[in-house]
Amino acid sequence: EVQLVESGGGLVKPGRSLRLSCTASGFTFGDYAMSWLRQAPGKGLEWIGVIRGKAYGGTTEYAASLKGRFTISRDDSKSIAYLQMNSLKTEDTAVYYCTKDQYDFWSGSAPDCWGQGTLVTVSS
Amino acid sequence: DIQMTQSPSTLSASVGDRVTITCRASQTISKWLAWYQQKPGKAPNLLIYQASILESGVPSRFSGSGSGTEFTLTISSLQPDDFATYYCQQYNTYMYTFGQGTKLEIK
Numbered sequence: 560e561v562q563l564v565e566s567g568g569g570l571v572k573p574g575r576s577l578r579l580s581c582t583a584s585g586f587t588f589g590d591y592a593m594s595w596l597r598q599a600p601g602k603g604l605e606w607i608g609v610i611r612g613k614a615y616g617g618t619t620e621y622a623a624s625l626k627g628r629f630t631i632s633r634d635d636s637k638s639i640a641y642l643q644m645n646s647l648k649t650e651d652t653a654v655y656y657c658t659k660d661q662y663d664f665w666s667g668s669a670p671d672c673w674g675q676g677t678l679v680t681v682s683s
Numbered sequence: 684d685i686q687m688t689q690s691p692s693t694l695s696a697s698v699g700d701r702v703t704i705t706c707r708a709s710q711t712i713s714k715w716l717a718w719y720q721q722k723p724g725k726a727p728n729l730l731i732y733q734a735s736i737l738e739s740g741v742p743s744r745f746s747g748s749g750s751g752t753e754f755t756l757t758i759s760s761l762q763p764d765d766f767a768t769y770y771c772q773q774y775n776t777y778m779y780t781f782g783q784g785t786k787l788e789i790k
Contacts (some may be wrong), residue, residue: 572709585709591749594712594779596779603770603781603784604719604727604770604781604784605781605782606714606779606780608778609777609779620777620778621684621778622778623778651781656726656727661732666775666776666777667715667772667775667776667777667779669717669729669730669732669733669772669773669774670729670779671732671738672729673726673727674726674730675726676724677727
């Protein structure tokens with residue numbers, strides 16, 4: 560069974576950093592692109608970025624509005640994807656989801672498995 | 684960025700009704716569209732991908748159609764478990780973008 564478990568969320572002050580982890584199981588991790596998305600309270604879904612799998616050397620793409628503050632990485636030996644978030648703002652408060660994409664395509668594929676999400680609250 | 688516009692934002696319906704949700708892309712996305720169902724406090728669940736392919740395990744009362752810029756999600760006969768929020772998502776290119784969601788409520 561494919562499973563994704565996010566961790567690392569919590570309360571953080573504005574301007575600080577936080578790293579989220581996504582531990583995967585049930586599939587060959589390196590063969591798939593992994594995305595991060597978020598959902599602010601009561602709002603819709605926002606894509607943060609993606610890290611492609613080994614076929615494309617783990618290259619990354621980001622939402623333009625977040626590029627430079629957020630960084631996605633992966634450790635295929637541990638089946639973990641990471642989201643490093645710097646210079647956090649109150650508007651970054653959201654549930655953060657990691658997802659497994661259907662395939663490792665250069666231009667993307669539908670996220671077909673989602674973690675349960677981890678809440679990040681940015682507040683002083 | 685490709686903008687996705689869903690309609691309606693809210694839909695009131697009864698068990699057994701046939702309902703349709705529409706999603707429009709600001710530019711052509713071919714068939715690269717997915718539909719998700721989300722229930723309160725839960726992660727979204729993939730229903731349909733490539734505009735019309737039913738994800739494994741999803742009931743056949745769900746169907747999708749369209750290509751280019753106009754897409755629809757149809758539920759042929761609403762069941763109590765179907766009352767939720769539905770999102771369309773384009774994955775023609777990174778970055779992925781979502782519709783604003785359609786909340787399906789019990790009439």
